[in-house]
Amino acid sequence: MGMYLSVQKRRRLCVSLLLITVVAGGMGYASLSGTTSVTSATAFLHAAGGGNPREIAQEVQETESTVRSLRATQAVLSRREEILRYELRQLEEERSRNGIAMSPRLREDLRKSRNTLVVLLRDQQETDKKVTQYLQQMWEAEGRVRVATMGMNPDNISVLISWPIEPVNGISAGFKDTEYESLFGMVHNAIDIPTLQGTEVRAAASGTIQTVANNGMGYNYVIIMHEGFATLYGHVNSFLVKEGQKVTEGEVIALSGGTPDTPGAGVVSTGPHLHFELNVAGDHKDPLAYLPFISDLEIAGVR
Incomplete structure (x- = not known):
């Protein structure tokens, strides 16, 4: 049969x-x-x-x-060594920017981060494990923010958002940044706003906290559901809200992170910054098209 x-x-x-x-x-x-x-x-x-x-x-x-x-x-994974060396250069630049004004805590964080990256450069198996874990957390985050807004009619959605962090140091990686993709090997569905570790992160619009993802030393993030769209705040160091909580535009929801080998950063990070995503009706959008315009904003890769 x-x-x-x-x-x-x-x-x-x-x-x-x-x-x-x-x-x-x-x-x-x-x-x-x-x-x-x-x-x-x-x-x-x-x-x-x-x-x-x-x-x-x-x-x-x-x-x-x-x-x-x-x-x-x-x-x-094929770019692991290049990425780690890039992160080491970013740490050295951070040390140079702060100079003698660097706080003891920041100095110790940078020292630990550098030591961790050096160890990872020597241990390919451990690096692959941490990178794979980080990427899984990234895909999970993108999936969650996409599912939250799928099925909605984009024609009926009005997106009004404010800056979650003042971009005093410009944008270090833009939306679908080609230089970022060339270095890291993946599409960047967000903008990166460089800022000091521990900067207050504010809700870009009023809404409800849908997800508070605490992955320890991995990739930490917050997702806020708004009227027809969602925003994601990645590489946060600590959380100041809970899931289900209502927040208003400008309310502090977290403290920023991103320094390698600190809570929330994950192993693939460009240094202290906020990773900010906008998703409308299941599609990632360039946040710069909706944020308040800043005439002298410096954007990496844009001359």
């Missing part, structure tokens, strides 16, 4: 095979992104396994996310 597979099982098998094929670089799916690839993959799976096209499209999109995560992880 031949083995019978239900439509659902056949579809899952096809999705799994497609994932393996895409990761291996086959079938021409060099980059699974955009409507065209989703439509093509959906048609392929529908023909191969049958089933509801809408359900298939959703599974394909989930597969795309998995593929992007796997490829980004591979890209970052």
